[in-house]
Amino acid sequence: MLTLVMDFYYIPSSAPCRAVQMTAKALGVELNKKFLNLRKEEHLTPEFLKINPQHTVPTLVDGDFILWESRVIMIYLCDKFDTEKKWYPACPKQRALVHHRMFFDLTTLNKSFADYYYPTMLTGAPADPNMLVNIEQAFTLFNTLLEGNKFAAGDFVTIADISLLSTVTTFDSVKYDFRKYANVARWYEECKTAVPGYAENLEGCKIFEKIFRNKL
Secondary structure (H helix, E strand, O other), rough: OOEEEEEEEEEEOOHHHHHHHHHHHOOEEEEEEEEOOOOOOOOHHHHHHHHOOOOOOOOEEEEEEEOOOHHHHHHHHHHHOOOOOOOOOOOHHHHHHHHHHHHHHHHHHHHHHHHHHHHHHHHOOOHHHHHHHHHHHHHHHHHHHOOOOOOOOOOOOOHHHHHHHHHHHHHHHHOOHHOHHHHHHHOOOOOOOHHOOHHHHHHHHHHHHHHHHHHH
């Protein structure tokens, strides 16, 4: 494990934070983890706002270079440490597919989770059944994207799988039945062993599940 002085501001229950942690694990990079207690508004302190004026997690501090947004951090870590291009391929076409799957996760799959589950978690409001339709459409599309492919962007595992895995594991934690999508179910089982750090990701999901159940 390569130890570097890179501060990583995070919360373990967050899917984006877990995605960065799994990426670091895959690359053999040890992050200096700094837990932010959002309930105590530690992300709104003057000290943290100076680091990240958008006050979001995850946030990475690499010397005098500061970065937030999980998928950007994942790409940055790969650019810096994935010398063999195992997790982030050098081929422009393959890399474009990786980007597509990561952006699909951001704008479609992960968003569908947030739109359906977060209002209940944050305000206790009943879930909107119209938003459930978006989840079903997202998984149907993901299932199609996986047709004929072992992993999200082809036959080899990449950071696209890590990004999507953090989201799908979160769906699993709230007992959403995505296993009716055969390609997704197969891919999910493959990723459990193909992606380093899955166990830590699962522990973070257990925390998320506990928070979710307490809000119901």
